[in-house]
Amino acid sequence: MAADAGMAPRPLRRALLGSGRRPVGPLAPRRPPGGRDAGRAAERRRTAQAGQQAGSRAFRDCHTRRPRAPYPVSAAWALIGRDLDSRVLIGVAKCSSLPPPALACNARSPPASKCVTTLEGHENEVKSVAWAPSGNLLATCSRDKSVWVWEVDEEDEYECVSVLNSHTQDVKHVVWHPSQELLASASYDDTVKLYREEEDDWVCCATLEGHESTVWSLAFDPSGQRLASCSDDRTVRIWRQYLPGNEQGVACSGSDPSWKCICTLSGFHSRTIYDIAWCQLTGALATACGDDAIRVFQEDPNSDPQQPTFSLTAHLHQAHSQDVNCVAWNPKEPGLLASCSDDGEVAFWKYQRPEGL
Amino acid sequence: MQPVSGLLSWTLSRVLWLLGLSEPGAARQPQIMEEKALEVYDLIRTIRDPEKPNTLEELEVVSESCVEVQEINEEYLVIIRFTPTVPHCSLATLIGLCLRVKLQRCLPFKHKLEIYISEGTHSTEEDINKQINDKQRVAAAMENPNLQEIVEQCVLEPD
Numbered sequence: 351m352a353a354d355a356g357m358a359p360r361p362l363r364r365a366l367l368g369s370g371r372r373p374v375g376p377l378a379p380r381r382p383p384g385g386r387d388a389g390r391a392a393e394r395r396r397t398a399q400a401g402q403q404a405g406s407r408a409f410r411d412c413h414t415r416r417p418r419a420p421y422p423v424s425a426a427w428a429l430i431g432r433d434l435d436s437r438v439l440i441g442v443a444k445c446s447s448l449p450p451p452a453l454a455c456n457a458r459s460p461p462a463s464k465c466v467t468t469l470e471g472h473e474n475e476v477k478s479v480a481w482a483p484s485g486n487l488l489a490t491c492s493r494d495k496s497v498w499v500w501e502v503d504e505e506d507e508y509e510c511v512s513v514l515n516s517h518t519q520d521v522k523h524v525v526w527h528p529s530q531e532l533l534a535s536a537s538y539d540d541t542v543k544l545y546r547e548e549e550d551d552w553v554c555c556a557t558l559e560g561h562e563s564t565v566w567s568l569a570f571d572p573s574g575q576r577l578a579s580c581s582d583d584r585t586v587r588i589w590r591q592y593l594p595g596n597e598q599g600v601a602c603s604g605s606d607p608s609w610k611c612i613c614t615l616s617g618f619h620s621r622t623i624y625d626i627a628w629c630q631l632t633g634a635l636a637t638a639c640g641d642d643a644i645r646v647f648q649e650d651p652n653s654d655p656q657q658p659t660f661s662l663t664a665h666l667h668q669a670h671s672q673d674v675n676c677v678a679w680n681p682k683e684p685g686l687l688a689s690c691s692d693d694g695e696v697a698f699w700k701y702q703r704p705e706g707l
Numbered sequence: 708m709q710p711v712s713g714l715l716s717w718t719l720s721r722v723l724w725l726l727g728l729s730e731p732g733a734a735r736q737p738q739i740m741e742e743k744a745l746e747v748y749d750l751i752r753t754i755r756d757p758e759k760p761n762t763l764e765e766l767e768v769v770s771e772s773c774v775e776v777q778e779i780n781e782e783y784l785v786i787i788r789f790t791p792t793v794p795h796c797s798l799a800t801l802i803g804l805c806l807r808v809k810l811q812r813c814l815p816f817k818h819k820l821e822i823y824i825s826e827g828t829h830s831t832e833e834d835i836n837k838q839i840n841d842k843q844r845v846a847a848a849m850e851n852p853n854l855q856e857i858v859e860q861c862v863l864e865p866d
Contacts, residue, residue, distance in 0.1 A: 475847060477843075493847065520843075520844070522843075538837075538841070538844075563837070564837070564841060582840075582841070620779065621819065640819070641780075641819070642782075667780065671817070673842075
């Protein structure tokens with residue numbers, strides 16, 4: 351494995367919040383936000399909180415607060431949870447480049463946001479929510495094995511347009527294609543499924559099989575031509591879309607594009623990979639693993655698009671003291687990565703691509 | 708008994724080292740793993756079976772040899788392979804849950820945990836293994852008040 355070149359040294363300061371550290375494990379008897387309330391998907395327009403388990407303790411402890419400082423605060427907020435409204439605050443800042451006072455949270459001030467709508471329908475915990483790039487569609491998935499697609503109009507009215515029951519087990523994650531209305535879902539049934547709207551109805555247009563265990567998360571690359579999936583089988587798979595009539599001669603059924611696994615990254619992770627994030631600015635691929643580490647991969651400069659090779663360019667051992675559950679790249683600042691963990695902390699990292707790689 | 712056997716093996720390893728036949732560090736490593744494994748076993752053997760009034764040790768669901776501890780990058784990986792009492796026991800997942808909860812709460816050193824049903828002892832062992840090792844599903848199960856109560860009773864320390 352490559353050495354951990356390229357990652358900023360462990361940050362010096364740590365700003366703790368609230369009443370300090372309390373032991374948190376995945377089995378601590380407490381209710382994660384949105385966990386038991388099946389169907390609660392939207393806090394307010396453009397705010398979404400997934401019913402994540404441990405690792406979102408920071409959300410629970412913080413109250414929302416209107417920002418006063420510019421850039422540092424909004425950058426941090428934008429990258430956590432991917433679609434968070436600027437008013438939902440995050441907890442501990444481990445990165446020394448972000449001023450702690452701007453991110454500090456006063457636990458005593460009352461919440462400044464109000465719930466606009468509650469979406470009901472799911473019969474079990476909602477595990478993931480995602481806004482489509484157009485902003486008009488919202489996808490939710492649940493442990494009830496279904497994926498729901500909701501449409502929202504100008505008056506903030508939400509309407510369920512489809513309930514997709516293609517998976518045979520819990521659905522862990524949903525993500526939208528960066529430019530098309532193509533939805534992908536990852537499930538405990540070891541598959542990834544893709545959905546599209548066809549003649550006014552949403553259908554499952556592809557099933558990606560190959561992982562040997564639960565698929566925990568997905569990420570599209572900046573162009574949307576490739577999809578990365580990470581799994582409990584400790585591998586990352588990269589899938590590529592082939593349109594009908596493609597030059598490479600990949601068979602397609604009818605007018606549906608087909609997806610093929612073009613790369614598998616194995617041997618890098620020693621435990622379940624819980625999350626994967628593909629930077630839209632730099633193309634770097636970050637993974638959150640159950641061995642407490644964060645890894646970053648980059649595609650080799652001259653790799654064949656049909657058979658790409660990825661190299662491990664950064665390996666942050668003990669990024670957290672427990673499982674890393676989630677990683678997210680900042681959409682505006684290249685190299686700024688946020689991560690959260692079962693240890694109850696959220697950390698910010700600055701990544702620079704190592705020279706010569 | 709244990710201190711004596713510990714002393715014996717330590718003495719033996721010292722003698723071997725002096726004779727140039729082994730590295731002192733190497734002899735110590737398996738010793739640490741055994742100690743840790745025994746620590747783990749001490750916690751799990753008193754867990755009660757969900758159905759019967761006996762402990763898992765009494766029912767031979769767990770034994771000393773079913774606990775394995777490995778050291779990986781300064782962290783310990785604990786692997787437990789338990790044998791449910793009957794092949795189609797529907798309480799196998801519950802036993803797995805009890806094991807996980809007990810160790811999560813009581814094991815003093817930092818560890819990662821894997822729990823499996825010992826091979827060939829259950830009809831749906833792959834499904835059960837997958838469930839017990841999925842932390843999201845385990846947490847969801849523990850939010851179920853009925854399951855939570857049963858687990859609490861099973862892991863409760865005897866007075």
